Amino acid sequence: MPSLGADMDAGTLAEWMKKPGDVIHRGEIIAAVETAKGVIEVEVFEDGILDQIFFQPGQEVPVGQVLATICAPGEYQVTKAPLEAPATVAELPTVEIAKPNGPDAAPAAQPAAAPVATGPVRISPLARRMATDLGVDLNLIHGTGPGGAIQRADIEAAAKAQKAAPAPAPEPVPTPVPVVEPTKAEIPPKVEAAPPTAPAPEAKKAPDYQTAMRQAIAAAMSRANRDIPHYYLETRIDMSNAMRWLAEENTKRTIKDRLLPVVVLLKAVAKALTEVPELNGFWIDGAHQISESIHIGFAIALRQGGLITPAIHDVDTKTFDELREAMNDLILRTRGNKLRSSELTDSTITVTSLGERGVEKVFGVIYPPQVALVGLGKIIDQPWAENGMLGVRPVLVATLAGDHRATDGHKGGIFLEAFNRNLQEVEKL
Amino acid sequence: MIGEKSMIKMAYREGMRQAIREAILKDERVFLMGADVGRYGGCFAVSKGLFDEFGPEKIRDCPLSESGYTGIGIGACLGGMRPIVEIMTVNFSLLALDQILNTAASFLHMSGGIFNVPIVIRMATGAGRQLGAQHAHSLEGWYAHIPGIRILAPGTVEDMRGMLWPAIEDPDPVLIFEQQVMYNMEEMVPSNPGPVDIEHAKVRRPGSDVTLITYGSCLPKSMKAAATLAQEGIDAEVIDLRTLRPLDNEAIFNSVAKTHRVLIVEEGWRSGSLSAEISARITEQHFYELDRPVERLCSAEVPMPYSRHMEEAALPQPETIVELVRKMVQ
Numbered sequence: 001m002p003s004l005g006a007d008m009d010a011g012t013l014a015e016w017m018k019k020p021g022d023v024i025h026r027g028e029i030i031a032a033v034e035t036a037k038g039v040i041e042v043e044v045f046e047d048g049i050l051d052q053i054f055f056q057p058g059q060e061v062p063v064g065q066v067l068a069t070i071c072a073p074g075e076y077q078v079t080k081a082p083l084e085a086p087a088t089v090a091e092l093p094t095v096e097i098a099k100p101n102g103p104d105a106a107p108a109a110q111p112a113a114a115p116v117a118t119g120p121v122r123i124s125p126l127a128r129r130m131a132t133d134l135g136v137d138l139n140l141i142h143g144t145g146p147g148g149a150i151q152r153a154d155i156e157a158a159a160k161a162q163k164a165a166p167a168p169a170p171e172p173v174p175t176p177v178p179v180v181e182p183t184k185a186e187i188p189p190k191v192e193a194a195p196p197t198a199p200a201p202e203a204k205k206a207p208d209y210q211t212a213m214r215q216a217i218a219a220a221m222s223r224a225n226r227d228i229p230h231y232y233l234e235t236r237i238d239m240s241n242a243m244r245w246l247a248e249e250n251t252k253r254t255i256k257d258r259l260l261p262v263v264v265l266l267k268a269v270a271k272a273l274t275e276v277p278e279l280n281g282f283w284i285d286g287a288h289q290i291s292e293s294i295h296i297g298f299a300i301a302l303r304q305g306g307l308i309t310p311a312i313h314d315v316d317t318k319t320f321d322e323l324r325e326a327m328n329d330l331i332l333r334t335r336g337n338k339l340r341s342s343e344l345t346d347s348t349i350t351v352t353s354l355g356e357r358g359v360e361k362v363f364g365v366i367y368p369p370q371v372a373l374v375g376l377g378k379i380i381d382q383p384w385a386e387n388g389m390l391g392v393r394p395v396l397v398a399t400l401a402g403d404h405r406a407t408d409g410h411k412g413g414i415f416l417e418a419f420n421r422n423l424q425e426v427e428k429l
Numbered sequence: 430m431i432g433e434k435s436m437i438k439m440a441y442r443e444g445m446r447q448a449i450r451e452a453i454l455k456d457e458r459v460f461l462m463g464a465d466v467g468r469y470g471g472c473f474a475v476s477k478g479l480f481d482e483f484g485p486e487k488i489r490d491c492p493l494s495e496s497g498y499t500g501i502g503i504g505a506c507l508g509g510m511r512p513i514v515e516i517m518t519v520n521f522s523l524l525a526l527d528q529i530l531n532t533a534a535s536f537l538h539m540s541g542g543i544f545n546v547p548i549v550i551r552m553a554t555g556a557g558r559q560l561g562a563q564h565a566h567s568l569e570g571w572y573a574h575i576p577g578i579r580i581l582a583p584g585t586v587e588d589m590r591g592m593l594w595p596a597i598e599d600p601d602p603v604l605i606f607e608q609q610v611m612y613n614m615e616e617m618v619p620s621n622p623g624p625v626d627i628e629h630a631k632v633r634r635p636g637s638d639v640t641l642i643t644y645g646s647c648l649p650k651s652m653k654a655a656a657t658l659a660q661e662g663i664d665a666e667v668i669d670l671r672t673l674r675p676l677d678n679e680a681i682f683n684s685v686a687k688t689h690r691v692l693i694v695e696e697g698w699r700s701g702s703l704s705a706e707i708s709a710r711i712t713e714q715h716f717y718e719l720d721r722p723v724e725r726l727c728s729a730e731v732p733m734p735y736s737r738h739m740e741e742a743a744l745p746q747p748e749t750i751v752e753l754v755r756k757m758v759q
Contacts, residue, residue: 126689126720145721146756152689152720 001033001061004040004344008216010062011035018050024070029340031067036212038308038337040344046070062147122149134159213306224365228283229404232363235416237423238386239379239394245426261379262353263323265396267429269351269374270294270315272418278407279372279400279415280348288371288406297347297367298327300334309367310339311347320429355379361397371403372412374419396423437620441583442612444590445475445551447622449513452597453479453487456511459597462489462498463515472517473553473612499525499550503532506546511597516552518560519568519606525550533602534577545600549593554582555646555696556740557610562732565740567645567696569606570703573674578602580673581627584648586616588671591625599627606673608646627672630680636666638758640684642707643694644670647745651694654750663758673703681707682715689720690757694745699727726753 001011011033018030029041030050048070055061121138123131127150131138136158143150224230242264250258273280273294281290294316297309312318312326333339349370354362355378362375377397384393398419402412422429439447452459461476467490470477480488491498495516502514516522522529533546556565573580579599583589589607596603633648634655641651648669655665666684670676685691691711693704708723729743 124689124720125717129717149721 001063001065001067002042002341002345003063004033004035004341008035008063010060011040012060013055013057013067014039015057016053020050020053020068022050023073024048024050033061033341036216038213038339041338041340042067043341044070048072049075051075060148122147124149124151127151127155130155130159134162136162210305213302217306220367221365224368228366228368230366231402231404231409231412233400233402233409233412233416234361234363235398235420236382237396237398237420238384239396239423242423242426243379243394257321257324259320259324262355262376263320263327264423264426264429265353265376266296266298266312266315266327266351267318267320267323268419268422268426269349270296271422271429272415273349274316275418276411276415278411279402281371281406282348282369283371283403283406284369291348293348295346295348297350297370298330299350299352300331302335308334308339308344309347309350309352310334310343311345313343313346349374351376353377361399363399364401366401366403371406372415373401375399375401435620436617438615439586439590439618440612441586441589441608441614441616442473442475444583444586444618445593445607446477446479448590448593449476450479450482452511452513452594453483455594456597458509458511459513460487460489460505460510461513461515462491462502464491464493464495464498464517466490466515471515473607473609475607475612476515495521495524496528499528500532502548502550503528503536503546506548507536507544511547512549513593513597514548514550516550518564518609519552519554520563520566522550522552523568529572529578529602529604530575534575537577537601546602547597547600548602549596549605550602551605551607553609553612554606555608555610556728556733556744557646559735559737559740560609560733561735565609565733567728569604569645569673570695570697570701570706572604572606573676573703573706575674578604578674579627581605582644582671582673583607584611584643584645584669584671586614587618587622588625590618590622592627594624595627603627606645610646611649614649628677630671630677631669632666632680632684633669634665634667636664636688638664638688639690639692639754640666640668640681640688641692641694641750641754642668642670642681642684642704644673645696647694647696650745650747651750653747654754657747657751658754661755663754665754676707676710678710678714681711682718685711685715685718689718691719692724692726692750692754692757694726694750696728696744698730699725700730702727721757724753724757726750 004011014032014034016031018024018028024030024044025047026045028044030044031042033040033042049072051069051071053068055067061067122143122145123138124145130136130152134155136155138150141150141154141158142148143154145151145154242261246259246261246264253259277290278288280294281288283289293314295311295313296315297311299307299309301307310330312323312330315323318326330343347367347370350364350367350373352362352364352373353376355376359377360380361377364373364375366373375398379394379396381392382395384391384395398416400412400416402409449461453461461479463471465472466476467480467485467488470480476488491501499514499516502512505512516525529550533548536544536546554569555567558565569580569582572578578601579596581592581596581603583592583605592605596605634652636655641655643651648667651667655667658665666688668680668684693707695702695704697703699705702725704725704727708725711719711723726745726749728745731743734740734743
């Protein structure tokens with residue numbers, strides 16, 4: 001389970017796109033994972049054959065757990081197929097999730113024969129003792145402890161629920177009793193089997209992305225404010241040249257291909273970062289790590305609330321057109337919850353632009369472990385004094401929030417100066 | 430109790446100084462011996478002023494030979510005296526380990542029950558003062574391995590003040606491990622201090638959610654962590670072991686039965702540590718009280734670094750305790 005953000009502890013496996021035995025290539029998407037930030041696709045970084053999968057859709061998996069193993073083409077043995085056995089158990093409730101290999105798994109439905117990866121029920125000794133004392137059926141309980149372990153609180157909740165309801169009728173046994181721990185996905189049908197008055201035993205509510213995302217943002221921002229000594233710089237930039245160049249450029253383009261100011265601004269940020277690489281990177285474990293690649297995390301507000309800052313990769317080496325396409329693609333996929341794992345974790349700096357909301361300037365909070373955030377406001381016509389003359393110019397207020405552990409205001413100033421210079425010479429970008 | 434009229438402020442170092450003084454005045458068989466304890470006043474200034482007050486008979490400077498003078502102390506015991514032997518640090522005490530283990534701890538057995546060795550050996554232990562890898566380890570867990578001796582680890586000024594006299598009265602060897610880093614720590618203690626109990630652990634802070642088992646310099650750190658956790662609604666119980674051998678099983682087990690979650694915090698190295706022993710006892714005898722695995726927070730398994738930030742990073746800290754407890758009770 002990859003970490004798809006600094007504050008992610010676990011993700012829920014949503015779907016396997018590949019099944020054991022499938023040939024897979026580097027860069028392919030093999031699974032989808034639900035996180036606080038939506039459904040993220042999991043890429044692989046090796047060529048090979050998908051060998052064993054250890055978790056089924058619906059299961060929550062801690063970051064760092066092995067989801068599946070990949071073997072070299074020669075190593076794969078067809079006899080390993082029975083590992084799919086648990087899938088038959090999970091299949092009943094997961095109708096809404098496309099199962100690519102439903103029929104294949106049927107002949108090998110002999111759970112005891114294969115080393116079932118989900119293992120025995122994880123339960124604390126105290127909880128096991130209490131369950132015996134209170135007559136609680138462990139198969140009906142979803143553990144909330146580390147790694148899904150059942151703990152005292154889970155037993156107490158189940159005992160309470162059991163008390164409130166009449167004694168449950170003996171459970172019908174339509175399928176062989178699974179030896180695996182009940183996963184979240186399995187719970188719904190079991191609840192139906194119990195008397196209708198029995199409250200659902202700890203069946204987790206459908207994940208509330210709104211709340212989860214709010215919590216993820218809260219955690220990251222609290223950490224930022226707690227750990228990062230921010231400094232802030234602000235500069236006003238005359239955008240006359242840039243806007244003129246854009247207007248001219250866009251007359252040569254179809255409406256679909258027109259460049260928005262933000263594309264130019266991102267490119268100018270990336271170019272300025274090549275001059276001041278110290279702002280592009282991370283502060284991890286008390287050390288400053290400068291990143292060679294420039295992946296700009298671009299803050300995208302979601303209609304339903306919250307925001308995501310997916311990475312636009314290698315902005316410094318992209319042309320305006322490549323950048324425009326990358327942004328369009330990214331915004332669409334962000335709003336459609338279709339981001340890739342690398343896009344959520346790779347950002348080396350963040351740019352937030354609140355211009356379209358009419359905000360004149362924005363002072364941001366750095367997204368840890370990054371060390372800088374560039375804030376861009378709305379481009380507004382303003383009085384501008386130059387060479388003793390007063391005129392009206394389109395003006396952009398650009399701000400920089402810097403991590404004072406990594407850089408000082410002097411560096412930040414050089415960056416903003418370079419950014420300004422780049423915008424005066426857009427044609428050179 | 431703090432703030433009552435009968436309380437006075439005292440430093441950890443001063444607690445032991447007064448205890449030595451009191452013991453010498455109380456019992457003519459008592460004397461202090463060790464390297465630099467006399468004219469120099471002790472390498473941690475614990476015996477400062479005592480040489481001037483009592484003279485070279487009672488405050489005996491010894492050559493820099495831990496094995497030699499610890500052996501002399503044992504011999505004095507056999508001759509009916511009640512010596513207090515000071516060894517500068519636990520690292521240096523390894524030179525005297527032969528005398529402590531093969532003689533002091535074994536003599537009652539070897540003599541067929543004829544000779545007790547009522548020696549008291551004091552030494553400084555622990556890190557936190559940038560003394561480097563040969564002066565700052567916490568090896569009391571090794572000594573707690575040895576049958577036949579009692580190991581005391583005062584984690585408060587009151588214990589530092591009150592443990593010496595019962596240690597002298599104990600007919601068998603007693604080792605007192607004083608925390609280097611705490612010598613300047615001041616606390617309120619009763620103005621008419623008496624001996625303290627050296628048999629039992631103490632609940633320093635009652636709580637219901639998790640038990641922190643600790644001693645010595647990790648006690649103030651654990652208390653600090655517990656205060657932080659309390660603000661987050663996590664009610665931690667803090668147990669001060671005080672006596673590392675024999676361990677007070679009952680105090681530990683009572684707390685486990687109450688909170689069902691245990692974190693052991695100590696400055697020793699993790700592998701083969703005192704915390705490993707405590708963890709084993711809990712799982713052996715109270716497995717069915719545990720609501721999650723026992724956790725341990727120990728020092729990094731490295732020679733203690735000299736530089737301050739590395740030394741701090743190698744040791745358990747209130748922040749790391751808080752972080753681990755949060756995970757345990759989430």
